[in-house]
Amino acid sequence: MASGIKQQERQNTIAGWGFMVPALVIFAIFVVLPIIFSVVVSFTNWNGISPPSQADFVGLENYKRVLIQSGITQTDFYTALKNTTYFALFVVPAQTILALVMAVVINQQRLRFKQFFRVSYYFPSITSSIAISLLFMLMYQKDGVINNFLSTITFGLWPPVPWLNDPRGLFHIILGGLGITVQTVPSFMTTVTIGGVTLWNWISGPAVSLLAIIIMNTWTTIGTMMLIFVAALQDVPLQVYEAAAIDGATAWQAFRKITLPLLRPTTFFVVTLGLIGTFQVFDQVYVMSSGGPAKTTLTIAYLVYREGFRNTAMGIGAAIAIVLFFIIFAVTMAQRRITEGKPEE
Amino acid sequence: MRTLRYTLFALLIVAAMLLVACGGTTEPTPAPAAPAEQPVTEQPAAETPTEAPAAASGSMTDLVLMGWSSSPAENERLQQIVDQYNAENPSTNWILSQVPDYDTKLQVSLAGGSPPDAFYVDAFKFFDFQGAGALDNGNDKIENPDGFVPNLREAFVAEGQFYCPPKDFSTLALEYNTAMFDAAGLEYPTADWSWQDLEDAASKLTDKDNGVYGMVITPDMARWLAFLYQAGGTVYNDTATEMTINSPEALAAMNFYAGLIQKGYAAQPSDVSTGWPGEAFGQGKAAMVIEGNWIMSYLKDQFPDLAFGVSQLPKGPAQQATLSFTVCYAAPASGKHLDDSWKFINYLTGDKGMAAWTGLGLAMPTRTALQGPWSEKYPEQQPFIDGASYSYPWQFVSGFQAVLDTMNSGLQQVFAGLATSEQVLAEAEQVGNEVLSR
Structure with a gap:
């Protein structure tokens, strides 16, 4: 008897593995191998043109040039890190808050045309980002729709700006309005550098060109995030709200004390997705600005591409990609600590 | 027993999938092998009285010529030549x-x-590919190598070896809107113009209220460099060991070029809601632009009514200079059909093939003997041909992209008033020396 069960188990095991093999093979070829390959490449001086087997092993040299050794590679990396960080700092809160607000609005019981709103909010997310980028390039032109709109609602006070070709930093513009410019700032701001970037440039804020991409990116990603929030909202039992209403809670109190706490795991998920997405932003930059003007839209993911395919330094590109992985990993971990810090139920 | 059968069935499916998956990768032939008798033509058949007498079957080899797509007319012409x-x-x-x-x-x-068995290599990328050992040395295989314009051939010479023959080239010239010049009562530009003449004309042609600028220029090293050479400057020394870009000549060139923007006689394409200077020129928002031959077919297609002329670039303080952009046909070092590759490349860059290719008037022949007939056919493009003799190729040592990125970024900052020419040149020198010492 016992041996019969054993045989049965063995057959089950074989069948189980048999069914998993296709997925495993595909996973190994398209996920595991490329990861191993890029780790290996990051330790070589591969130029990306000759066969990879001809590249020399250079140890940690690439990482040194990217992170520590002062030079153009390091400056570009920290410039990209700065841009990407500003990008994430602006996009993630904006998309999370707006998505939540929209989800709550859409989830109302007595909303008319619910389907229409759902579809129209979600539409940008299912449209090709390349198509959207091209459309926004037209809208962002100096005599494009956006400048015309802003000019109209401000009664002509808004000076048209060439959005995608304006390298001035947002904080620099604000500081400039207060009379603080690169000429009047204390000299240590322009002489002290961290990672090859001066303190003054670190506090530039996102450039106008990057802001243009931030606005577009927020608009396109909101739909997906909203959908996740809507799904979570529908899981919140109505009785809880009814009980709160009986206790005399206002709508705002119900939102703060019921909706938000119950959505905490969803918020964590949305913020995590947002962080990962923003740190990897590539396609919009590739289509709209190629990292310019004046490297203000150079993001880490775009830098990986640029080093690998335009500067024939695939080793450097791979090293930056690995560093990017650790940055995203660290940021996600930190974020998890913050949002899940308080132990709830 | 039944479970065993299921297991076997599952494994069979897996095996079949693997075979299918691998089958695709082991057979790199890009086209279906059997129906290769008929050359693959995507062009309207009316254009080519398709011949295809290739009755000899069986022993035919499929070979690939890879290039980028340019204008529809050029794509069609190249397909005809290949056919x-x-x-x-x-x-x-x-x-x-x-x-x-x-x-x-x-x-x-x-x-x-x-x-691919033959492919385009931009002069700008040549040293990257050559340095990586990716190109087959064509020194003994290129037919009639002395027939090429010397400084265009030089663009593809490394260590004394002529690697790949240039297929065509373009140079920068000054395009001007004749109607605007007439309206302003100005003389048309000539090759004898100085920088001052250019600036004066630009200032007189600027009409900001109507959104018209004397010039529309880009913060791009591939334009500014012509002014650097006109001023007598250089990017690096002859042995490419040290940068020479931080010089009084370079400063003069940058102050002049960026000065056009700062004084308001010129605008960037984005300032007039366009994508590139050619578009601004076509729309009548720029009286003058500096572009290469590629602008001719663009203007003809998009703005057929535009009245314009072409002149050589103005003379700088030191000399006449322009930039040339050229591309060669190369064969891969690891090619398996190199004899066939070179036979084909020699056909394409030979008198017959090149005459057919450049016959559209879109790019200029690199063989000296063909340039006379070409400019007789396209007299309005004479200034581009004239530039060939004093042009500098748009080409740098391997790994120079980082310096160009720095320069372009710097020019953008100067245009926006965020940095001075001195700062940008100093930074470019520093980055360049770092690259050259690698």
């Missing part, structure tokens, strides 16, 4: 593959070990 060659050489069947995002595709196919 013609295939008809005359039945033993091989060349397939023209024009791909988007060319640089990335080419790089991947070279690194992956299955390169």
